[in-house]
Amino acid sequence: MTLIGLQYPIFGPEISCPHCRQLIPALTLTDTYLCPRHGPFEADPKSGELVHLQSGRHWRLWQDEWYRQHTHPDGIRFEIHEALDRLYTQGYRATRVVIAKRYQDLISSYLERGTQWRTGEGQKLRLYGLPVEFSPDAETAPCWDVINFNLEKEPGAPTRPPYFRMFD
Ligand SMILES: [Zn+2]
Structure with missing residues (x-):
């Protein structure tokens, strides 16, 4: 039996929401962070990106700042x-x-x-x-x-x- 309760998504137990900068928690046993205002964000361990599920926007992290990744x-x-x-x-x-x-x-x-x-x-x-x-x-x-x-x-x-x- 492993202590899966101690596992967090790649960005740790909490992050600041890329939209409102509020600290938001990771949901246990998922790769998801949940902002009460902006909904779920999913950390992708492969790409190292954070994805906003509602808009499909992607972010990468550099020195505690989120940078939106553009496709257009x-x-x-x-x-x-x-x-x-x-x-x-x-x-x-x-x-x-x-x-x-x-x-x-x-x-x-x-x-x-x-x-x-x-x-x-x-x-x-x-x-x-x-x-x-x-x-x-x-x-x-x-x-x-x-x-x-x-x-x-x-x-x-x-x-x-x-x-x-x-x-x-
Ligand atoms: Zn937010």
Whole structure:
């Protein structure tokens, strides 16, 4: 007889709900965590992901933060736009966005292309007017297997940056 009562899903006896951040418990003898507001989430020991059963959304964990895993380009574009919005309200201006390499195929055809006229170099990719680069491989920098993008920033400009106008 084993002490199965002591076994928890891969993320432990409780997690913070990816939606509301409330601490939610694992259900005994299952891979499920139950949020009273958002319903069941299932931990998948094979993929290391947390799946919201009602929406089918997937998350991975990095340094106690959940990162939604996108399967559609609109999902990641929307998340980047929200982050730009937050930066702006904190008084910063984004100068560049680095997107995880695992999304390169998904998002590439949705990026704007402009020729670098000054240097005559190849085409530069842009999103919301910002230069885009892709991250290093996740083998060299494991965080890029989980996080979605990183915004480089500088203290804010006095005028609204151009990416806001696209959504006015
Ligand atoms: Zn919740």
